[in-house]
Amino acid sequence: MCPGLAYWMYLDIVPLPMVTRLLTFILCAIALRASEPGKLSFNHDVRPILSKNCFACHGPDASSRQGNLRLDTRAGATGAEGGHAGIVPGDSAKSRIVMRITHPSAPMPPAGAGDRLSAAEIEIIKRWIDEGANYDRHWAFEPPVRPDPPKVRQTDWPKNEIDYFVLARLEAEGLTPSPEADRYALARRLYLDLVGLPPTPEQARAFAEDGSPNAYERTVDTLLNSPRYGERWATVWLDLARYADSKGYEADRLRTMWPYRDWVIRALNENMPFDRFTTLQLAGDLLPVPTRDQLIATGFHRNTMTNDEGGTDDEEFRDAAVKDRVATTGQVWMGLTWGCAQCHSHKFDPISHKEFYELYAFFNQTEDADKVHDRPTLKLDKKTTTLIMRELPADKRRATRIHLRGNFLDPGDPVEAAVPDEFHPFPADAPQNRLGLAKWLVDKNNPLTARVTVNRFWARLFGAGLVETEEDFGNQGASPSHPELLDWLATEFMRLDWDMKGIQKKIVMSATYRQSSNASTAQVERDPYNRLVARGPRVRLDAEMVRDQMLAASGLLSEKMYGPPVMPLQPDGVWQVVYSSDRWETSKGEDRYRRALYTLWRRTSPYPSATTFDAPSAEVCTMRRIRTNTPLQALVTLNDPVALEAARHLAARALDGPDSDVPDRIRRAFQLALVRPPAEEEVARLAALYEEARRKLEADPEAARDLLNVDRIVYATDRATTLIPDSREQPVEWRYRVEEPPENWFHPRFKDSSWKKGQSMFGHIKPKKKREKKPGEEREEEEDDSGYAKPEASTLWVSEKIWLRRQFTVDGPGFEGFRVAARFRGSFEVWINGVPAITSGDAESGPVDLKISAAAERTIRPGKNLIAVASTRTIEGDGDQFIDVSLTALRPPDYERSRADDAERAAWVTVAHVLLNLDETLAKR
Amino acid sequence: MPPRMEELQQRTRRYFLRSCPLALGSFALAEFLGRAAHAAETERSTINPLAPRAPHFKAKAKRIIYLHMAGGPSQLEMFDYKPALQKHDGQACPQEFLEGKRFAFIKGVPQMLGGRYQFQQRGDAGTWVSELLPHTAEVADELAVIRSVCTDQFNHAPAQLLMHTGNQRLGYASIGAWATYGLGSENQNLPGFIVLVSGGKTPDAGKSVWGAGFLPAVYQGVQCRSQGEPVLYLNNPPGIDAEMRRTTLDAIRDLNMLQNERFGDPDTLARVGQYELAFRMQTAAPEVMDISKEPAATQEAYGVELGKLSFANNCLLARRLVESGVRYVQLFDWGWDHHGVSDRTDLRYDLPRKVASIDRPIAALIKDLRQRGLLDETLIVWGGEFGRTPMRENRGGSYGPYIGRDHHPYGFTMWMAGGGVKRGLTYGATDEIGYYAVENKVQPHDLQATILTLLGLDPFKFSYPFQGLDQRLIGPTSEPKVVKALIG
Known part of the structure; x- marks a missing residue:
């Protein structure tokens, strides 16, 4: 048995075949039912066995083919192509492969290459040969043909064509669909699916109480036209685009790609047809007169990683980016794993090694070249320059050669841009470049683009695709659960001229989508993963929804759209990236509460609570997230300060609303979090919790205070006050010297009047070498593309050590949580009022942000205090040295409240916190 | 293919439903969770993907401590004794070693650089x-x-990725993720794959080095920190003590059970289970992470400095973790990139300090495990992502006041100990000046194949389906070899 099989139970999505031979028989039994009675279907019954067990050595890849035997085509298998004949159609007894797979001592596949075929599998192979060894083309490579909706018995159930396909299958299985979900469940489902946020209790109630026949459709239309729609569906697309705000690899410096993200949101909100959406992203720059937005759209393939590490070969990483573009294009539009063919011909699918490099040739003619200041860029305004795609001029075009074994240093034969032979021809009138390739992808003869795209929409709405392996429609992929429905949707999508909102509306208007997700034990046993869709979808929320819903329920969510990425709360010390002085500085004001898709995404150190909920790191294209269910997720929603902050505000909404008695307040909070009204037993349980929590908190006023101000302790940007600013905000004057001072130099009473005065920051930053400007190069390309300020020294310091002193004023009692933030190279120490406060420890450079020692904090009094800093440089490769120290503290809280009030409010926080942690809250049902 | 899968799940699901009736009271729940934590290997737990699982064949090593010196430690100053190189010290490097080669920083013709330290033969072997x-x-x-280890990557990030995930590109699963995917963990109150970092920085390739890649995220390494919260989000927020947390969890459980009765989704039960596991982890993790509880003599032996972030502390912590049943403990120590461009990267000024910071703790770790009878079943692996050149680095084409070496992928040293590895062995060799591995070359995939074999996993069969391929740690080809000579 395969290792680790049963735990797939935890994953909402089932992975591809971790198959036991034992169960093959069942596959066949089920598959048979779906195909022509009596005769085996090659695609459903036989191909999976051959593909899994034989094609690796007897498949399309000629270079690894063994024994001159090919089994993936009929001509190959029967010896018509000159190889050995493995199969004699109609006569299994004379077929060589049957002898081999049944060989008593040395059966195929050989030891080490796979397990023996089961008796059931052998029977299928024999029967198939006896029936004539008929080969069908892989279903996904045949263009979809629009089927007529099948006949059904329960004719009053279907609302549109989708339902006929689903119901016909259910009736064939002897099942019935579930009743329509209750209005609150439907409202929440629609809102989460279409705009990624839950409805407010008022919106849900209005929907629930609207008895008019078109109430549902009106809501669907409203949501599809909401600006939130583009944000929700952009998160889906950005996984495919491997969108991030950093370059990846070692240094992983930040860069400005967010204009592309904003373009996606706008394009989706405008309901740009999918063919145009495709063309602009793959080839916007090749349009006759590209607009600014069309150039920004080409950021899609500029999301590839670039490597700034010293001494790297730029060509190596340019090549890696081009390969990534080929692989990503194959994945996103055609659901194929073209990337497999970069080293050798694909083992399972019809794309040869040569064809991979023919596709590569389309992407090999762009200007970008993995430089530190990577071109081409587009300057949008004074502050913003983003990466775009641009074709090389005719005289600089690169020759493309096959890379032997995928190694760019080992070139083989030259190739020209072309598409794989297996598929429809390249459009006759299209140019042989990315623009032509885009046209080929959205050509109505393309068998895959529409299928893959509607399948993705279906998967995001139902939790799993009709083809479960969204990333693989090839020979190794899963067969569709409803092949005719998939084809109907694909042809409908094209008939609607690639109208994304249109096809999504069709799906959510169906009776299938509106079913209740409640399941009886019998239903769960019968179809645990709901592949037959006899009930509505129920899946855990995506990482982005977990955050956004929490902020929405608590009223904290900012509706601000677009712009540079933001830094919401995250635990200290998560960002420790080699060779970088970027630091995570919690955004201020509403930027702290933006939707998740605006969170700054650094590939080597992504936002930790989101990755815990399975958000991908965005290094490469992610076609589907594998959902997991782990204890670390519980720790996030229980302990993340973001969750606590949301709970506090959710509690305040319940407490400060119009309701005054406990059950009503519970109902209010419950609906804010879960949308539906609670059952009485739920109210009772929460009321019991409230009473118990209040009793405890009355006895422990400190705990109550902490709960109410949880972010005061660690992350109090609201109450934070600056005593000495960072020099980037405001340079300030220090006394300094660079010669060894007397021993007591850090003492408050030490006389420093002979010391020099200087403005922060102190140091020496080596000027960047100016690149020689090439003829025709634009000015803006000289600029740093990170969009983030590099340190600049105001006072020159080049010696080994420096000593600094400065007074600071604390205006009143009650200040606490003093922290020193420093940017430095080497080491530093801080004394406050003569008492050691901080040392830089093992870190050799950085921004660091540290709490001062308790002993030092105790010396701080209202009025004048003294900070003293000693710093020693280190000589890193670039020779920069600098020290910049800032000091912050938390103002005393600005409210006074009785202990009883605190306990009551804190008990409501507990209630709200529980509501945000319920399974139903974290799932879509 | 999926129907086969579905049936399998259905079967498991039936077991699941039988074992946990929908109206679970808290007593039944406790029993249910207890069962989840001690799931037999045949009927795998439906609550916990980290439940222990049987290896393919009898394992020699039950768990691993992998010590990675990020940056590339100099084999020529530590283990690879090259008297001939000494003779060429200061001479121009012969052209044959430079032609067609790419270096990170060396330009033109560098000088050969003899080892800076004395060597001696040690032990019975x-x-x-x-x-x-x-x-x-x-x-x-x-x-x-x-x-005789060699790699084909000479930049930190791709070389680290190749060493730990079997591929120089991002997106692949690390050895620790594979190990916990294959074997689960023996302690359900702790993550099965724990990462400890020292030296002030995380590795160059970032968290991908301990990522799960295409494996489910649950198998990724969990970074534990010896300062602050041991695991991100582990600590209760201020104002919530253990008793209040229990009160909260009781309410969450009861409400989830009510919802489960109403909606009938078994995933709700799985979530209830995860909250209970999280609660237990909150107690267990700080306990095991608290090295101050160790006797003073033990702390002394490792060279522990309480309250600091150090490799020594992490070594002691690693012992406590494997002792608690954690499957894979990954240590990263930053600061081994001795290019010789500053005093902090100089072979004379910094390397001795750096080596001293690992020498004593590693020896203490081996002795400590041996004394506790854990060494035989705990595999220790030591090494970097590559080695360092026998030439002196001449960054920018000239020499300054400092001495160092550039990145060197063609032959460098790693070692293994415990966990079924042959004792007192020296395997493979480089040429006389330490440039190329010339005898018994070992590639990262060979090392990985050997490590998996020691864990009882067949490196050639152990795979995961992704993007149409059965992905393996050791890559798709049949080239990798288990280094049988290393296995005792």
């Missing part, structure tokens, strides 16, 4: 060890030193 490693020398007979 006579393993060559430099004077920088007096403590490690004492346990030389436990080591299997591999002097």
